[in-house]
Amino acid sequence: MNSLEYRLNLLPYTRAELIEMVKKQVSKKRFRHILGVEQSAIELAEQYGGCIERASIAGLLHDYCKEMPADVFLQAIDDFRLNVDLKTWNNNIWHGMVGASIIREQLELTDEVILHAIEIHTTGNAQMSLLDKILYVADYIELGRDFPDVQEAREIANQSLDAAVAFETAHTLAHLIAKNIAIYPLTIETYNHYCAGRK
Numbered sequence: 001m002n003s004l005e006y007r008l009n010l011l012p013y014t015r016a017e018l019i020e021m022v023k024k025q026v027s028k029k030r031f032r033h034i035l036g037v038e039q040s041a042i043e044l045a046e047q048y049g050g051c052i053e054r055a056s057i058a059g060l061l062h063d064y065c066k067e068m069p070a071d072v073f074l075q076a077i078d079d080f081r082l083n084v085d086l087k088t089w090n091n092n093i094w095h096g097m098v099g100a101s102i103i104r105e106q107l108e109l110t111d112e113v114i115l116h117a118i119e120i121h122t123t124g125n126a127q128m129s130l131l132d133k134i135l136y137v138a139d140y141i142e143l144g145r146d147f148p149d150v151q152e153a154r155e156i157a158n159q160s161l162d163a164a165v166a167f168e169t170a171h172t173l174a175h176l177i178a179k180n181i182a183i184y185p186l187t188i189e190t191y192n193h194y195c196a197g198r199k
């Protein structure tokens, strides 16, 4: 995907400049993951009729805040007047839910469709847009991922995006429960809607 050039003016940077900015923010390992997510998101956008450019930007930026320290998120929750309940969570939830606001400000990204996909990329929600689903699934199935069910997840994503959202959600939830990790309410919303058929 090195030939992809941005034409929609969603950002004041080229894709090459954006990649350099992301590279400076994260470890080598996470950078490789991020490039993998971009690639998977572009492929899913091609398959399911999504916007390639938004898929690329969402993929490149989704974990931009993943390695920021807690105090940055706690300050951002105040600065951006986000729900104070967020303070009781941790980086796993903050890097998306709070990260989207940090990215909006730091990177001059105003496209709310991309920002929303980044915001809920860890948890999903009950009403996911096409880009929300593309990013959520791409994050799970990118080629660098290596866990027991990933091949099945990739095959399901090839058949149905909604089925892939359901598969990922059920597996993530089972994993969190097995480890006695607190479930963020939006994750339950995603489960109720995509796995249990609640409207």
Ligand code: GDP
Pocket: 063, 066, 092, 093, 096, 121, 122, 123, 139, 172, 176, 181, 182, 183, 184, 185, 187
């Ligand atoms: P990553 O940033 O590429 O590692 O992937 P994600 O953003 O999807 O997930 C980050 C971490 O948050 C993973 O370890 C998930 O298992 C975890 N996670 C997902 N949903 C929840 C949730 O509802 N609650 C908590 N506490 N963690 C979650």
Ligand code: FE
Pocket: 062, 063, 066, 095, 096, 121, 122
């Ligand atoms: Fe993430």
Ligand code: FE
Pocket: 033, 037, 062, 063, 139
């Ligand atoms: Fe990720």
